[in-house]
Amino acid sequence: MRFHITSGSLAIFQGDGIILGLFEGDKKIDNTIAVIDKNLGGTIKKMIVSGEIKGKLNEVTILHACGKLPINKIAVVGLGTPNKFTVDRIRQTIAESCRALRKSGAKRIATGLIGLEIKTIKPDTIAQMIAEGALLGLYGFKKYQTKQEEQSQIEDFTIITSDKKIIPMIEQGIKQGEIIAKAVNVTRDLVNEPAGVMTPTELANRTKRLAQQVGLEIKIIGQPEMKNLGMGALLGVAQGSQQPPRFIILRYWGAGKKSIIPPLGIIGKGVTFDSGGISIKPSSDMDEMKSDMAGAAAVIGTMVAIAQLKPKINITALAPATENLPSGTAFKPGDILKAMNGKTIEILSTDAEGRLILADAICYAKQMGLSPIIDVATLTSACIVALGAYCTGAFTNNQALLNKLKVTSQQAGEYIWQLPMFEEYGEMDKSNIADIKNLGGKGAGAITAAKFLEFFVEDTPWVHFDIAPTAYVSKGETEKHYRLRGATGVMVRTLVNYIMAENNRTEK
Ligand code: BES
Ligand code: ZN
Ligand code: ZN
Numbered sequence: 001m002r003f004h005i006t007s008g009s010l011a012i013f014q015g016d017g018i019i020l021g022l023f024e025g026d027k028k029i030d031n032t033i034a035v036i037d038k039n040l041g042g043t044i045k046k047m048i049v050s051g052e053i054k055g056k057l058n059e060v061t062i063l064h065a066c067g068k069l070p071i072n073k074i075a076v077v078g079l080g081t082p083n084k085f086t087v088d089r090i091r092q093t094i095a096e097s098c099r100a101l102r103k104s105g106a107k108r109i110a111t112g113l114i115g116l117e118i119k120t121i122k123p124d125t126i127a128q129m130i131a132e133g134a135l136l137g138l139y140g141f142k143k144y145q146t147k148q149e150e151q152s153q154i155e156d157f158t159i160i161t162s163d164k165k166i167i168p169m170i171e172q173g174i175k176q177g178e179i180i181a182k183a184v185n186v187t188r189d190l191v192n193e194p195a196g197v198m199t200p201t202e203l204a205n206r207t208k209r210l211a212q213q214v215g216l217e218i219k220i221i222g223q224p225e226m227k228n229l230g231m232g233a234l235l236g237v238a239q240g241s242q243q244p245p246r247f248i249i250l251r252y253w254g255a256g257k258k259s260i261i262p263p264l265g266i267i268g269k270g271v272t273f274d275s276g277g278i279s280i281k282p283s284s285d286m287d288e289m290k291s292d293m294a295g296a297a298a299v300i301g302t303m304v305a306i307a308q309l310k311p312k313i314n315i316t317a318l319a320p321a322t323e324n325l326p327s328g329t330a331f332k333p334g335d336i337l338k339a340m341n342g343k344t345i346e347i348l349s350t351d352a353e354g355r356l357i358l359a360d361a362i363c364y365a366k367q368m369g370l371s372p373i374i375d376v377a378t379l380t381s382a383c384i385v386a387l388g389a390y391c392t393g394a395f396t397n398n399q400a401l402l403n404k405l406k407v408t409s410q411q412a413g414e415y416i417w418q419l420p421m422f423e424e425y426g427e428m429d430k431s432n433i434a435d436i437k438n439l440g441g442k443g444a445g446a447i448t449a450a451k452f453l454e455f456f457v458e459d460t461p462w463v464h465f466d467i468a469p470t471a472y473v474s475k476g477e478t479e480k481h482y483r484l485r486g487a488t489g490v491m492v493r494t495l496v497n498y499i500m501a502e503n504n505r506t507e508k
Pocket of ligand 1: 353
C-alpha cells in the first residue's frame with residue numbers, strides 16, 4: 001500500500017472509496033460530510049436522523065455513491081463520543097473502515113484528517129495514526145493458505161487536507177506511522193510463524209536478515225559460548241530439545257560508541273515453543289504456545305523501527321531463544337540450575353522456564369552495563385487471570401521509569417497496569433536448598449515471577465512487562481479494528497514511543 005497526500009476536498013477525490021468520521025451524538029454534520037452529503041442528496045443526514053447511523057465507535061456503514069460522486073463507496077465510521085476520543089481511536093476507526101472498504105472491493109481510497117476538530121491532536125499525529133491504523137488493520141498472515149482468497153487489496157491511500165501548509169507535517173507523520181506499523185507487522189510475522197519453522201536458529205537467521213536490511217549490529221551466541229559464559233539456566237531449559245538454543249544480540253548506536261550514558265537494554269523472552277517440558281501443559285490450545293517468543297519478537301521489531309527512526313540513543317536488545325520440550329535429556333523438577341551470575345535455582349516446574357532464560361539474559365545485560373533494563377515476556381497465565389485479554393502487566397523497581405512508560409503506552413494504544421512488588425512476595429520465591437526457586441506458591445503468580453526476575457536485576461532500574469495476556473488473540477476471540485486473530489505485536493509501539501520520547505528529552 002502506498003500513501004499519498006493532496007490538498008483539496010474529499011468530494012472531488014477520484015478513486016474507489018472514501019472514509020468519513022462521525023462523532024456520536026453529533027446532531028449537525030460537519031462541513032466535509034455536508035458537502036459530500038449534498039451530492040448524495042442528503043442520504044447521510046437522513047440515516048443519522050432515522051438512527052441508522054449513530055456514530056458509535058468503530059461502527060462502519062458503507063454507502064453507494066451511485067454515480068453522484070467520482071467514487072463508488074463511502075464508509076461512514078463512528079468515532080464515539082468526542083470527550084472519549086483518543087489517538088488510538090483514529091487507528092481503530094481507520095483499521096475498521098479500511099477492512100470494510102477492502103471487503104467491498106476498493107483499491108484506491110482516501111480520508112481527511114479524522115478527529116482534527118478535536119483541537120488537541122496535531123495533524124502529524126493524526127496522519128501517523130491513519131498510516132498505523134491502515135497497515136495494522138489490513139495485516140494478514142496468509143502464506144500457508146495455498147488457495148488464496150479472492151480479496152482485493154487496498155493499493156493507494158490518500159490523505160486529503162484543505163490546508164496546504166500542513167502537508168509537510170502530514171508527510172512526516174505518515175513516514176513515522178509506516179515505519180512503526182511495519183515493524184509491528186514484522187513482529188506479528190515472527191510470532192505467527194509455526195514453531196516447526198520458527199526454531200531458535202530460524203529466529204536468529206531472520207533477525208540477522210532484518211539487521212542487515214536496516215543496518216543494525218548483530219551477534220548470535222551459540223551453545224559453546226553459552227557454556228563459557230555459564231548460562232546454566234538457559235542451557236538447562238534448552239537441554240530437552242534437539243534444536244540448539246540461540247542468544248540474539250542486536251545493537252544500535254545512535255549516540256555513538258563513545259557515549260558515557262549506558263545503553264538502554266531491552267530483553268525479550270524467546271521460547272519458540274513452550275510445551276511445559278516434563279511439567280507438560282494440557283494439550284488444549286498448546287498450539288498457541290508458538291507465541292511464547294512474542295517478547296523476543298517485540299524487541300526485534302522495536303529495533304527494526306529504531307534503526308529507521310534514528311534516535312540519538314544507544315540501545316541493545318537481547319533475545320534468549322530456546323524450545324521447552326520433554327525428552328530423555330530434558331531438565332526435571334527438583335534439578336538445580338546455576339545462572340550466569342553464579343546464583344542457584346531450584347526447579348519446581350519446568351513450565352516456569354521463561355524466568356530462567358530471562359535470568360541469564362538479565363545477568364548478561366548487567367555485565368554489558370545496560371541500564372535501564374526493560375524486559376518483555378509472555379511469562380505467566382496468572383497475569384491473564386489478573387488482567388484478562390486487554391492489558392499487559394507491568395512491574396518495576398523504579399517508579400519514575402515505569403511512569404514514563406505509562407505515558408508512552410497510552411499514545412501507543414496499549415493498556416498496561418502496574419502490579420505491586422512488596423517484599424513479602426519475594427519471600428515466596430525462597431528455596432530451602434538453592435538461592436531461589438522458580439515457583440512462588442499459592443496466588444500472585446505474575447508477581448512472584450516478577451520478583452524472581454528482580455532477584456537477578458538487583459538495583460539496576462528495571463521494568464518488566466508480562467505480555468501473556470496481550471501477545472496473542474486466541475481462536476475464540478472476536479476480531480475488531482486492528483486487533484486480529486493471532487499475534488498482536490504488542491509493546492513494539494510502547495517501546496518505540498518511549499525511546500523517541502527519551503530522544504526528545506535529551507535533545508532539549
Ligand atoms: N509461557 C507460559 C505463560 C503463558 C501462558 C503465556 C498462557 C501465554 C499464555 C509460561 O512459561 C508458563 O507456563 N508459566 C506458568 C508458570 C507456572 C508453572 C509457575 C504459568 O503461568 O502457568
Ligand atoms: Zn512455561
Ligand atoms: Zn513460557
